[in-house]
Amino acid sequence: MNYLEHIGKYFLMLSRVFRKPQRSKVFYQAFMKEIEDLGLKSLGIIMFISFFIGGVIALQTALNLENPFIPKSLVGFAAKRSIILEFAPTFCSIILAGKVGSYITSSIGTMRVTEQIDALEVMGINSLNHLVLPKVLATIFFYPFLISLGMFLGIFGGWTAGVLSGLFNGLDYIEGIQLDFKPFLLVYAIIKTLVFAFLIATVPSYHGYYVKGGSIAVGRASTQSVVWTTILIVIANYFLTQMLLT
Amino acid sequence: MIEVKNLHKGFGDVEVLKGISATFHPGKTNLIIGKSGSGKTVFLKSLIGLHTPEKGTISFDGRINTNFTQNEKQQWRQEIGMVFQGSALFDSQTVEDNVMFPLRMFTNKSDAEMLERVNFVLNRVNLENSNNKLPAELSGGMQKRVAIARAIVMNPKYLFCDEPNSGLDPRTAIVIDNLIQEITDEYKITTVINTHDMNSVMEIGEKIVFLEDGKKAWEGTSDDIFKTDNEAVVSFVYSSNLFRKVREAYLRETK
Numbered sequence: 401m402n403y404l405e406h407i408g409k410y411f412l413m414l415s416r417v418f419r420k421p422q423r424s425k426v427f428y429q430a431f432m433k434e435i436e437d438l439g440l441k442s443l444g445i446i447m448f449i450s451f452f453i454g455g456v457i458a459l460q461t462a463l464n465l466e467n468p469f470i471p472k473s474l475v476g477f478a479a480k481r482s483i484i485l486e487f488a489p490t491f492c493s494i495i496l497a498g499k500v501g502s503y504i505t506s507s508i509g510t511m512r513v514t515e516q517i518d519a520l521e522v523m524g525i526n527s528l529n530h531l532v533l534p535k536v537l538a539t540i541f542f543y544p545f546l547i548s549l550g551m552f553l554g555i556f557g558g559w560t561a562g563v564l565s566g567l568f569n570g571l572d573y574i575e576g577i578q579l580d581f582k583p584f585l586l587v588y589a590i591i592k593t594l595v596f597a598f599l600i601a602t603v604p605s606y607h608g609y610y611v612k613g614g615s616i617a618v619g620r621a622s623t624q625s626v627v628w629t630t631i632l633i634v635i636a637n638y639f640l641t642q643m644l645l646t
Numbered sequence: 647m648i649e650v651k652n653l654h655k656g657f658g659d660v661e662v663l664k665g666i667s668a669t670f671h672p673g674k675t676n677l678i679i680g681k682s683g684s685g686k687t688v689f690l691k692s693l694i695g696l697h698t699p700e701k702g703t704i705s706f707d708g709r710i711n712t713n714f715t716q717n718e719k720q721q722w723r724q725e726i727g728m729v730f731q732g733s734a735l736f737d738s739q740t741v742e743d744n745v746m747f748p749l750r751m752f753t754n755k756s757d758a759e760m761l762e763r764v765n766f767v768l769n770r771v772n773l774e775n776s777n778n779k780l781p782a783e784l785s786g787g788m789q790k791r792v793a794i795a796r797a798i799v800m801n802p803k804y805l806f807c808d809e810p811n812s813g814l815d816p817r818t819a820i821v822i823d824n825l826i827q828e829i830t831d832e833y834k835i836t837t838v839i840n841t842h843d844m845n846s847v848m849e850i851g852e853k854i855v856f857l858e859d860g861k862k863a864w865e866g867t868s869d870d871i872f873k874t875d876n877e878a879v880v881s882f883v884y885s886s887n888l889f890r891k892v893r894e895a896y897l898r899e900t901k
Contacts, residue, residue, distance in 0.1 A: 423751050515734040522694050523748055524723025 410606050416528040417536065417602070430534040438500050438535060438601075439542035443549070445499060446492055450483075450550035451557035453491070457482050458558030462567040472568045476558070476576020481585075483554035489589045490637050492550045493596035496543070497629040501604040504535060505625040508608030509618035517609070532605040539597040547593045588644050595640060596633050603629045647671055648693065648804065648836055653702035655692055662688045664860040665702070672803075673834040675827050675850045677841055680857035681882060687808060689857065690840045694728055694806050695719075706804065724752055727797030727835075729807040729826075733789040735781040735796070741768070742777035745796045752800065767795040771825060787818035791825070798829060805830065805837040811846055819843060823850050844889055847871065856882070872896045 421427035458479045465474060508531055511517050520527040555577060562568040607625035611617050648670040655663040662685045670676040680686050691697045693704060695711060703710050706722065714722055735744050742764055749760045768774065771791040781789055790810055797805060807826060811819035827850045830837040841847065847854060851868040856879050864876045871883060872893050884890045 426750055510737075514732055514737075515730045516736055518691075518696055519728065519730060519734040519736075521696060522723065522726060522728045523751065524720050525751060 409610065410602070413528060413532075413606055413609065414602065416526060417532045417605075419526060419529045419533075421529060421533065422525060426530075427534060430530070431538055434534045434538035435542055437503070438538050439546060442496055442499060442546065445495065446546055446550050447553055449495060450488065450492065450553040451560075453487055454479065454483055454554030454557030455561030457487065457554070458561050458573070459565060459567060462562060472572040473576035473579060475562065475568050476573035477579045478576070479558040479573075480555055480577045483558070484551055484585055484589050487554055488547050488550040489592040489596065490633065492547055493543075493593065493600065493633050494630050496546075497596075497600050497604075497633060498626050500539070500600055501626045501629045502622040504601065504604035505608040505611075505622040506618055508532075508605055509611040509621050512609060512611050513614055513618060528605075528609065532602065532609070535605060536598060536601040539601040540594055543597040543600075544590050544593050547589065551589070588640075591644065592637065592640050595636050599629055599632050599636065603632060647707055648838065649703075649705045650693070651703045651705075653689070653692060653704065654700045655688055655697055656700060662860050663692065663699070666857070666860070666862050667702075668855050668862060668865065670836050670838050670853065672836040673831060674837070674852040675830050676836070676838045676853045676855070677847055677851045678838065678855050678857060679841060679847060679882070680863075682842075684857040685860040686840045686857055690806060690808055690838065693838060694726055695723070724748075724800055725803040727800065727802035727805045729790065729793045729797050729805070729810050731808045731810075731812055733781070733786075733793040735789060735792055737781050740778050740780055741773070741784070741792050744781070744792060745799050748796065748800050763799060764795075767799045768792075770798070770829070771795045785818075786813050787815075787822065790814065790818075790822050794822075794825060794829070798833070798835075801833065802835060805835045807837070807839040807841075809841055809843075810839060811841065811843045816845065819845060820849065826850065844883060844886070847883070848892075858882075872900075 458475055461478045461482075462472075462475045465472070508517075511531070517527045517531075520530060559570055559573050562573050563570045604622075604625040607621040607628070608618075611621040650666060650668045650670075653663050653666045654661065666685075666689060678686050678689060688697060692699050698712070703712065705711070706725070709718070709722070711719075711722060735741075736747065739747070742761075745764045745767060746760050749755055749763060753760070755763070764777070768776065771794050773788060773791050773795065776784065776788065776792075781792070784792065794810075805826070810822050810826060814822065823846050826837060826839065829835065839846070839850075848868055851871070854864075854866055854868065854871060855862055856864040856876075858878045863878045864874060866874065871879065874880065884893055
């Protein structure tokens, strides 16, 4: 199957996903479950990685600023910009594409190969709407909170690393964080997060839903879904940056 | 009653069903038998609307399913119960939630009413006290019984079973066969079973359709199957020594 066919099939899938749920009560329960599975269960890894990567960004920035004419507050400023603009929205989304994407593909793919999706269809249930829409809405709703938490912990990790290592002063770092604060950059990061959240939910769902074969096919589809979600996040990141920041 | 007329279905260049016609009557267990690759599963999936036929019609009590409006299709779907080969239970849900799922989706019953109905059908398939178990905690036979309970919870007019005995020991297989036949008699359902299992054919085959190479090669009852000289049926059914001997004994007795 060529790429154009996949793209067409993906958009046809979306047209079946975005329909009114057949039962709002059942949909609400599924939505809350997805918030837990796709969002809350990713809190730990995002908190852990954000804190330490924030620390590394601050340390490396400090170690590369040897010129005494450059103010030490630049460390906080650079760390803040790197974390808000790129690390939190883009790299955390790539991490989530790996963790959540493989989960979505394997769970939907297993439902496909064990005929659970056929069972839904025979009952008269729009299986795409039932399975995918709660995932899409859960990621779009929850990931902005998750990424915002990642931003905060990344910046806090930078401060902690500086204070513990003695490479820069905590007050200089805080001054740098406050320097040239542009609220639009936060809006930009959240817009990126929303687009990436949509990709993280839909691309792996596509790979899982249309899987053919058995367990090996499900494993292969999981790998492909992570690769394609990552590629699409990187491409979307480039275009969004060009559209919103230039 | 389900009437199939001149059904054709293919995938790419491969024609799987080549003009099958058959009638399945209510209150009877109708069996579709045939070798692997004969088109049984495609035929069954066409009957339940998972495959769209290229030619031919399938009518359910006079209603042709390809002519349904969206609402009629939705209504028709609720008249269908399906037991899949691997049970197809939702593995993240308990037995109770699995059986209750169609009720939640399509009825306005209260929680208490739904639970009452779920307990009724679980009792009917002899599965008391398993409400809170997950499918992974059940044996293959119990999973099949949950699948039957889920299939009949909406009081279907048509019940379809895809190899309900596969992977079960002979004793459990007979229990499942008898259960399906009892339910068929009790609720006057039109039941269509896809099977390889010759024990099922002998035990519950009130009407048997034999498929070969995408065509209907023979049809009759479990008694007729002993008498037939149809080469394809004889070579399929009596490939085992046991059934050959049973047939010889039957023919000796009825001479």
